[in-house]
Amino acid sequence: MATGDETIIGEGVALDTAAASLGSRAASALLDALVLGAVYFVATIVMAIVVPHTLDFAAVTTLYFTEALAVFVGIPVVFETLTRGKSVGRYALGLRIVRDDGGPIAVRQVVVRALVGVIELWLTAGSIALIASASNSRGKRVGDMLAGTYALQTRAASAQHLPLTVPFSLSGWARVVDIRRLPDGLALEARQFLTRALALHPSSRRHMGESLSARIAPHVSPLPPEGTHPETFLTAVLAVRRDREYALEMRQLQADSAQALAVHQLPHGVPDVAN
Structure with a gap:
């Protein structure tokens, strides 16, 4: 219609x-x-x-x-x-x-x-x-x-994709927040919303932002300070989630590299003649 x-x-x-x-x-x-x-x-x-x-x-x-x-x-x-x-x-x-x-x-x-x-x-x-x-x-x-x-x-203005960074106002909250696993697709839906938010009609943008924030809030503890804008909240949650997953992945890679090195070493500290 x-x-x-x-x-x-x-x-x-x-x-x-x-x-x-x-x-x-x-x-x-x-x-x-x-x-x-x-x-x-x-x-x-x-x-x-x-x-x-x-x-x-x-x-x-x-x-x-x-x-x-x-x-x-x-x-x-x-x-x-x-x-x-x-x-x-x-x-x-x-x-x-x-x-x-x-x-x-x-x-x-x-x-x-x-x-x-x-x-x-x-x-x-x-x-x-x-x-x-x-x-x-x-x-x-x-x-x-x-x-x-x-x-x-059909041609919108040049897209202004803001990077996912924790807003300064929520930097302290981001260090202590606990983010449980989000349902499949919810994080992607939130990221897509933030990417095209500038192209949405203002009423649609507000409605979708509030709806996504309400769906993500049960998976976050503690919640950000009262009065935090929904898009600020979504940006902070996705940024913290990405940074923690990246740090976890890096630690896993380092552990795998150390384990692979240990597997190829001789036991009891015996030097490898081949090296």
């Missing part, structure tokens, strides 16, 4: 599905127009060379009309169908055409957008599409309104 710039998925979590800005849509459309224009120009030159000059005017007109239809309708339909809503311009700008509910578009919707685009994009130099997009809350052009689609911004 879509509401504004959110899509509510089955788990009841709101995902940020903000529509692409008018500027990014215009830029992607301009790039697509340049690419298709270049293809049409080359195809027209080829047609002028290979088409027999003996054909009458009606036949030549039909051929050139078919060529234009193939370039400006056929190519976008095939390309967007194969890429599920992308074009050359959308690849460059990080956009994708999706259904109003956030799902991938079908062939029927691609065809509707392409056919309507002949009028609102090509025959009117994009003026109708520009006016429609500027007056729609989701930047829809007429083809989007008829097809039930819109342009989604």
